[in-house]
Amino acid sequence: MRTTNACSTDVQSIMGNQMQTLLLKKEEVRKLISMKEVIGTVEEAYKAFSSKRVMQPGYIGMHLPPPRGEIDFKLGYYMNNEVISMKASSGGFPDNPRLYGVPSGMGTVLLFDARTCALICVMDGSLLTGLRTGASGAVSVKVLARKNAKTIASIGTGQQARMQIRAIREVMDIGSIHAWSRTADTLVSYKADIEREFGIPVILANSAKEAVEQADILITTTRGKGPVVQSDWVRPGTHIIAIGTDQQGKQELQPDIFRNAKIVNDSLEQCCEKGETWHPLNEQIITRNDIHGEIGEILLSKKPGRENDEEITIFDSTGMAIQDNTASAKIYQNALDNKVGTFFEFIE
Amino acid sequence: MRTTNACSTDVQSIMGNQMQTLLLKKEEVRKLISMKEVIGTVEEAYKAFSSKRVMQPGYIGMHLPPPRGEIDFKLGYYMNNEVISMKASSGGFPDNPRLYGVPSGMGTVLLFDARTCALICVMDGSLLTGLRTGASGAVSVKVLARKNAKTIASIGTGQQARMQIRAIREVMDIGSIHAWSRTADTLVSYKADIEREFGIPVILANSAKEAVEQADILITTTRGKGPVVQSDWVRPGTHIIAIGTDQQGKQELQPDIFRNAKIVNDSLEQCCEKGETWHPLNEQIITRNDIHGEIGEILLSKKPGRENDEEITIFDSTGMAIQDNTASAKIYQNALDNKVGTFFEFIE
Secondary structure (H helix, E strand, O other), X not given: OOOOOOOOOOHHHHOOOOOOEEEEOHHHHHHHOOHHHHHHHHHHXXXXXXXXXXXXXXXXXXXXXXXXXXXXXXXXXXOOOOEEEEXXXXXXXXXXXXXXXXXXXXXXXXXXXXXXXXXXXXXXXXXXXXXXXXXXXXXXXXXXOOOOOOEEEEEOOOHHHHHHHXXXXXXXXXXEEEEEOOOHHHHHHHHHHHHHHHOOOEEEOOOHHHHHOOOOEEEEOOOOEEEEEOHHHOOOOOEEEEOOOOOOOOEEEOHHXXXXXXXXXXXXXXXXXXXXXXXXXXXXXXXXXXXEEEHHHHHOOOOOOOOOOOOOEEEEOOOOHHHHHHHHHHHHHHHHHHOOOEEEOOOO | OOOOOOOOOOHHHHOOOOOOEEEEOXXXXXXXXXXXXXXXXXXXXXXXXXXXXXXXXXXXXXXXXXXXXXXXXXXXXXXXXXXXXXXXXXXXXXXXXXXXXOOOOOEEEXXXXXXXXXXXXXXXXXXXXXXXXXXXXXXXXHHHOOOOXXXXXXXXXXXXXXXXXXXXXXXXXXXXXXXXXXXXXXXXXXXXXXXXXXXXXXXXXXXXXXXXXXXXXXXEOOOOEEEEEOHHHOOOOOEEEEOOOOOOOOEEEOHHHHOOOEEEEOOHHHHHHHOOOHHHHHOOOOXXXXXXEEHHHHHOOOOOOOOOOOOOEEEEOOOOHHHHHHHHHHHHHHHHHHOOOEEEOOOO
């Protein structure tokens, strides 16, 4: 049986006892990883993906009969850490809190030691998607936003909009946030939360246009079904983080914005199939050749990031299983290092 | 929060507390369900499948770099018990016992309450596939074997060959077993194990032909890559249980056997794509119209089972997620009823 090496981060260290499964609760997961660490793991994930060091089979999911939502299962294997992750994620169960006392969406992550396929960890996965998606925007800021960027426009003011700020403030100084939402209530609570938690002034915009026109960095997290941002609102030099569109039928940006922008994807395949990038492709505003590349290629210095202060850059983030893998493997490793969690022997 | 009703088997009773997840170890799972119960759950699964009361998205899996094997993930939702099951199954890791002290194949089952997608159970799934596959043959014996069947031929003498006998003896009196295997060692231990455990005499055949010619019921569990049973060896009235072929590239029966047989599938779609039934279809010995139907249709009395003592019947079993669902949901229910297992709160 292996013992844990608390310092090194190589393959050997991450593995615990093959016969023991570590159980991690939601509150433990919350304390086991910092946003700074999540950003590091997402950066690693993007590099790994663009280096072909991962396996990510297509996910499986099910839509339950209405008014229930959906559950899906995403599988990722990373050859460097020798961890296979499986994340089950549910969402869209509006009756859960009232009728059953549980959140409307939940998650579970299983980690397997890829050398044996032993189950080494079961952790609550409710926080993971939010964290690693928040980190994705921050990673893009490092290589695609202007160095002198100060002002953020946030179109959408829900949980993920907050998470984007939480992550981006780790990689730049945010001067102010111009926020807009369809619903006035969430806008007001977003302002209160952000100002209290981070001390960043939030200006409530009267329209999406008013917010976007101020932006050095524009974040869209609405999961909308049609464009909310128009092309002529976007100033030269803006970096756009397009988060909301991760499946067919969703859209946030007028496709014309892509015409002269530097387009960067997390996964070319996914973004062209179901990301924001699908729309301009579908309307033949761009071809696949007009896509600059994957963010992993930029992080690996295979392709340039931002090249001047005038270009508009777009990062289309659809989310990948390998982000779940590297982030949850880090949580697991931190738990072993800090002796957090409960061991359980499913097999003896 | 719900409390458990120990007697009824309806939707309400199977659900525990939505905030608590029941953990079940391998040894607990082993004691929590009898083969008779597994047979009942597999019968229910077949009926549910042919009644369109299930959702079973295509499975996802990965082949690890050699000499490692594979891991796959199968998802099933059964509308009657309102349980979603996800089974992770690994196999083919020859170095596991020697280098890591774990079995060469393992399994984990997650159960979700389909009303909320709360994680209600994590159980070891190492035994499940063997049990529910064993039960599949027994279910077919009930509706497809001759009532006066006594003699079994077992082509293949591994773990699943034993499991078939363990299940079939629950539904008929087995007079004797004529066994054959490519490897003499496993043949001898099979005889010893079966005679000790069940008191059924095992006759070691000198050839596959010698065994098959004696059979009222023929079981093939070799997972072979080419036909081991020839058409002219099979007597009229034989019932064939074809277990070994569950993916492209595997084959156990000479396709000609299908020509005048009553062909029954667990899932028409799966058997035609990757079961033993694929071979005669591929060689144009039969068309899809020559397939009698699914075993669920017979169990639901929508189609006849065996109609006379002369016909040769073939049950092609490829295995379905819904079998994992009904069997593991029963294990979970038995655990709640008998207060077995350990509760863990992943969310609080």
